[in-house]
Amino acid sequence: MSGRLETTVTEICEANGRDRTRLLSIAKRVQEKFGCVSEEAIDAIADELGIPRVEIDALVSFYAFLSKEPLGKVVIRLSDDAVDRMHGYDEVREAFEEALGIGLGETTPDGKFTLERTACIGLSDQAPAALIGDVPVTHLDPDRAREIVAELSTHLDPTQLVRETGGGRNAHPLVWSMVANNLREEGEVLFSPNRPGEAIRKALAITPQEVIRAVKAARLRGRGGAGFPTGMKWEFTRAAPGDEKYLICNADEGEPGTFKDRVLLTEKPDRVFAGMTIGGYAIGASRGILYLRAEYKYLRRYLEYTLEDRRRRKLLGEDILHSGFDFDIEIRMGAGAYVCGEETALISSLEGSRGDPKTRPPFPAQKGYLGGPTSVNNVETLACVAKIIHQGAATFCQFGSEHSTGTKLLSVSGDCGMPGVYEVEFGITLREFLVKCGGGDAIAVQVGGPSGKMVGPSEYDRIICYEDLSTGGSMMVFGPERNVLEVARDFMEFFADESCGTCVPCRVGNVLLKEGLERILAGRGEPADLDHFAAIGTTMKQTSRCGLGQTSANPVLSTMEHFPEAYEALVAADPDGYRRSFDLDAELSQARAVRKGGNGHE
Ligand code: SF4
Secondary structure, three states: OHHHHHHHHHHHHOOOOOOOOHHHHHHHHHHHHHHHHHHHHHHHHHHHOOOOEEEEEEHHHHHOOOOOOOOOOOEEEEOOOOHHOOOOOHHHHHHHHHHOOOOOOEEEEOOOEEEEOOOOOHHHHHHHOEEEOOOOEEEOOOHHHHHHHHHHHHHOHHHHHHOOOOOOOOOOOOOOOOOOOOOEEEOOOOOOOOOOHHHHHHHOOOOOHHHHHHHHHOOOEEEOOOOOOOHHHHHHHHHOOOOOEEEEEEOOOOOOOOOHHHHHHOHHHHHHHHHHHHHHHOOOOOOOEEEOOOHHHHHHHHHHHHHHHHHHHOOEEEHHHHHHOOOOEEEEEEEOOOOOHHHHHHHHHHHOOOOOOOOOOOOOOOHHHHHHOEEEEHHHHHHHHHHHHHOHHHHEEEEEOOOOOOOEEEEEEEEOOOOEEEEOOOEEEEHHHHHHOOOOOOOEEOOOOOEEEEOOHHHHOOOOOOOOOOOOEEEEOOOOOHHHHHHHHHHHHHHHOOOHHHOHHHHHHHHHHHHHHHHOOOOOOHHHHHHHHHHHHHHHHHOOOOHHHHHHHHHHHHHHHHHHHHOOEOOOOOOOOOOOOOOHHHHHHHHHHOOOOOOOOO
């Protein structure tokens, strides 16, 4: 084992307090230093932490942004989701492949570049996009791809690609990013003006129980998608026995088409941190953690700076505003795993393990991070809290509808004239919203991302709210030239990739549905397929352990429900009674290859 590697691993482990629960941070740092977490590095970490190497091996193989094989000095990760594909992903990929002389998943022989595909990186409104190193690069086309390769070949420094910033605080020197906010509509809750400290001062003037009562009176529900009442979650966490409690902000928005939290963290980080601090006060926590998705690493320095500024103002740290209340916030990074958006998987990740969802009960409010009662809240939810405490529950309830109070951030992408982020009041119809974003001729809208539902024009008068058309924020618009079955197939490919594989219905079901859709699109579908899809989908919903498997059949089930004609056009019984799904040539291909000595020729 090389001395330098050993020494560096020792330093990294020491910097992380030799803490087993910081294994993900340690592995990420090793990857940054050496371009991979090699077998040797795994041995060194195992020795330093005194843990079995298999635990480190399992962690490294789980996260998309970690690798045991050496990666190039510059890693280009092309965002590959349905919207990227609609806007030219394939052409951009081909241009990169041609310019680099490698395919996806490969590294150039000189070790300069690695080219990879990755799931949605939170830039669907400026697709096709890529992460080059940690630098988000937007609005790609084949010419730009070739220029980028030519330029990077001379200096290998992705930060030099940023010549113009995307405006707003993307122009802050600590962000300095070409990402645009595309903030199309600012409402009176989340993007209204605020001053640091105003909400916390009010919170600390009342008891934690009164804070919880105010949040309950505002009827605030979680904005990440599940819609659980926030006040109730805090009440449970506060009441749960445990010396150490935790408030975690889930900034791992990985649902394709969702990028609202990115804009909120860019423009209103103070409001989010205020919400975390108030939440900590309410549940009796002194530690908060912002779990930031790896794709948003470019925001980290700026967010750290904001935290430091809040400490200087006595809004964070010990004895906040001389109240005797101690609370501090730490930022921890993800490493590329969609399933970590699920709260128990996120907690596993923070504990230094694979992002495997945990069996519930116990719920995090009873036994969460490091076994302590934990409240996991969405970025947008926490920003709402700051507003509620500052201006009162009654003011908050003036917005929205009876059961869906306040406003909702929607991130819109796809076939619409004005993609971006909108803060709208709950109660708006989908039709009204489509007019706003320039998607009036949509033939379909995916509401709530791939795990949500796809609806057609007959449902455009439905209302965006918890009781009707619920969404965590993602709205993907599809115009007349799109094939909804191809979109559903892309979504199923995503879920097949992202399933953590622990339970069979999810691990196998996603693949079966993807392959079934591919067969139908290839003209080999038969009526029995639809019954089979329904049965698989029901099994997945009922028997999968976590939200991913419980919802990942939705692209198929909702297109079957709302777009039956798309299936009917392609699915038919064979007039001669043969199984159309049976492909004789494909089935015989292996046998033919073996019979002819492996060359495949007759
Ligand atoms: Fe993993 Fe899927 Fe099971 Fe969730 S449902 S635990 S993602 S295999």
